[in-house]
Amino acid sequence: MSNWVSASQAAELIGVSTRTLLRWEEQGKLKPMRTSGGHRRYDVSELLGTKNDSSLTIGYARCSSHDQKEDLKRQVLVLESYCASKGWNFEIIQDLGSGMNYRKKGLIRLIKLITTYQVERLVLSHKDRLLRFGSDLIFYLCEQFGTEVIIINRSKDSTFEEDLAKDVLEIITVFSARLYGSRSHKNKQIVQQLREVAQNLE
Structure with missing residues (x-):
């Protein structure tokens, strides 16, 4: 050469x-x-x-609640294994919070890194781990600031009906928590009923 x-x-x-x-x-x-x-x-x-x-890869992992911490650990392991197998210099950012919350510390830090040209690539286990709504906006920022986006499990995307059920569950969970309080008995009842409905739709 x-x-x-x-x-x-x-x-x-x-x-x-x-x-x-x-x-x-x-x-x-x-x-x-x-x-x-x-x-x-x-x-x-x-x-x-x-x-x-100069080449930095960011793996981003998120789960919605403390009950899903084991899922968060699995996401981190998947991201670490994938990035290590490619030989990339990487860092994992973790968030605990709703996919509709745009003020999570990890997400804010990720956006700052992207918009200051510090991220070569962003790696996700699934698209919805970034945000439930609005992930395309982050992908647009990545495109503008030269950050490649890699979604490991593209082939295992859920169906439209499954996505819709999850989205509705997420929306009602957030608003019922605001209305009754996230730890209230009323909120827990609503969330449990919604989960049962969502399971029946699968």
């Missing part, structure tokens, strides 16, 4: 997007040369050094 490669070859070599190469150039981490036709050419040794210093 030549010491100088094209943008597409450079991106493939170190496993990043061409958008990331442009970002690193803007940040002064890369200084490609230009051909007479204006095309960028990247030094291979410089690329490899940049990869070691």
Whole structure:
């Protein structure tokens, strides 16, 4: 291989997007040369050094309540195993809270990292682990800031009816908790009845 490669070859070599190469150039981490036709050419040794210093993968795991902490642990294990198998430099962010809560500490930190160009890729076990509604907005931010999104279990997506049942359950759970208090007997009754209805729909 030549010491100088094209943008597409450079991106493939170190496993990043061409958008990331442009970002690193803007940040002064890369200084490609230009051909007479204006095309960028990247030094291979410089690329490899940049990869070691700058590539960060974030795995994001979330569950809705303390009752689901075992599920959270399983998500973390899946994310850690997947990222480690790829040889990525990674960090796992965990959240405990509703998929309709946009103020979770982990989610806010994730958005800050993405919008400051610090995340090479975002890895999720399932799409709905990010947010119940609004995940596409986060994916749009990822696209704009050069962050690749990887969803491990795309092939196991639930059906439309299952998603709808979960969404309705989530909405009513949140509003009943606000109305009666999350630990009230009335709220617990409503949540239990909803869970039974949701199970019957499956």
